[in-house]
Amino acid sequence: MKSIYDLTLEQLKEELKALGQKPFRAKQIYEWIYVKNVYDFHQMTNLSKELQETLSNHFSDALLTIKEKQVARDGTTKYLLELEDGGLIETVLMIQTYGRSLCVTSQLGCNMGCSFCASGLLKKQRNLTSGEIVKQVLTVMNDLKERVTHVVVMGTGEPFDNYDEVMNFIYTVNEPHGLAIGARHLTISTCGLIPGIERFSHEPIQVNLAISLHAPNDEIRNELMPINKRYNMDDLRDAIKTYIERTNRRVTLEYILLKDVNDDIKYARQLAHYLRGLNVYVNLIPYNPVDEHGYKQSLGHTITAFKDELIRLHINCTLRKEHGRDIDGACGQLRAKREKGA
Template sequence: MKSIFDFTAKQMSDAFEEIGERPFRAKQVYEWLYTKDVHDFDEMTNLSKDLRAKLKATFASHYLDIVEKQVSKDGTTKYLLRLEDGGLIETVLMIHPYGKSLCVTSQLGCNMGCKFCASGLLKKQRNLTSGEMVNQVMTVSHDLKERISHVVIMGTGEPFDNYDNVMNFIYTINEPKGLAIGARHISVSTCGLIPGINKFSNEGLQVNLAISLHAPNDEIRSRLMPINNTYNMDDLRVAISNYIDKTNRRVTLEYILLKGINDEVTHARMLAHYLRGLNVYVNLIPYNTVIENGLEKASDRKIQAFKDELIRLHINCTLRKEHGGDIDGACGQLRAKREGRMTDNEN
């Protein structure tokens, strides 16, 4: 049964016409779902009993099951959610001064194989539907009894490997008469799938693009990220430049600092040289250790020296505040532990 959350406003209107209902009924349902936080068709009191019965027989509307919830002392909350087919996914709520941000998962497992990532411990089983992504937002918002103000598609999976569903998700949560999450409050992160970056540049959206770089040269990046063997850093730089030229939007580059691998001042200089002339900023990320991967977080001293060198070389950069360090905070940790692929002492 198709989920009611799979539809953008326009798609829902079309779907209602297909079952013999007038489009304004779709608008009523959309309002119940996204502005009134009501997902039970029986509680949609301005619909006839016959229509409610038809909707129950045609569409699924329940929220996802919350299997486990871990709450950090900094307010970060990691949810382990169960999908309709029994698959387990994670989504993470982060509290910022500017609002509540949700990190959404786009695939059940991941095939990108990044060496530092817990998500890759469990291989991709399938893409999530747009409705399963929307439902992560709805489930957490309902649990909180508060509105989610920002969404980052940076959870398990590669968003551009599930392009159409991810775009449908973005258009749904951005709908002004629905959740109305502003485009500039939505970010999508890719490990560097160039065809996806090129396609995304034509969407005409103000959505933020982040690219996982994590290395200053091909040798290190190929060790950390197998995708670099398909789309190397020179090609990626061209794609980034073309994206900026076409959209006039700045790109975020994510860089996890790993002890003894990419954390030296010389690496910062290589990175600055690579980025010269691009409208980007670098988001430096302290590593949330995953013991199975054999990688360690760079020291605070190395992290600060790396940041200082980028600033000296006129590269805009920030140091991400650590979230969820006292829980299974890294992407994929909680699910992998539940599936028996991790030990119990990651942090």
């Protein structure tokens, strides 16, 4: 049975027409779900009993099941959620100064194989539907009884390897008659799938783009991120440049600092040289260690020196505040432990 959450407002209008219903009912249904937080068709009281039954017979309205929840001292909350087919995914809520930011997952497992990342501990089984991504937001909001203000598609999986479903999700949560999360409060993070970046540059919506770079040169990036052997850093830079020219949008570059791997000050200089002339900023990220990988977090003075050198070389950069260090903070850790029976 199709999930009601798989449908954008326009798609729902078409589905209702096909069922012999008035298309304007779609706005009413959207308001119940996304504004009034009512997820049961039978509680949508301005719909006729007949329409309630029709919806129940044709669409699923179930949210996801919360299997486990970890709450850190800083308020970061990691959810282990169960899909209808029994698959387990993670969603992470971070309390920021600007609001409540939710990091959602786009695939069940991941095939990108980044050597430092917990998400790839379990290989991709399938793509998530747009509705399964939407339901991560709604399930957390239903648990919190509060609104999520920002969403990043940065959890397990590569969003541009599931492009159509991720974009359907984006248009659903951005819908003014629904959750109405502003485009500039939405971010998609890719490890560097150039065809996806190219396609995304033509989307008529001002969603933020983040790219996981994590290295200053091809040698190190090849070691950390197998995708670099397919789309190297020169090609990636060209894609970023084209994206910026086409959209007039600044791009965020994510850079996880790994002790004695990519955190030497000479690599800050290489990175600055690589980024010269691009409208980007670098988000430096302290590493959340993953037992299976053996990488360690850079020392505090090394992180500070790396950041200061980038700033000296006129590269905009920020240091991400650590979230959830006292729980299974890295994407995929909680799910991997549950799947392995730890």
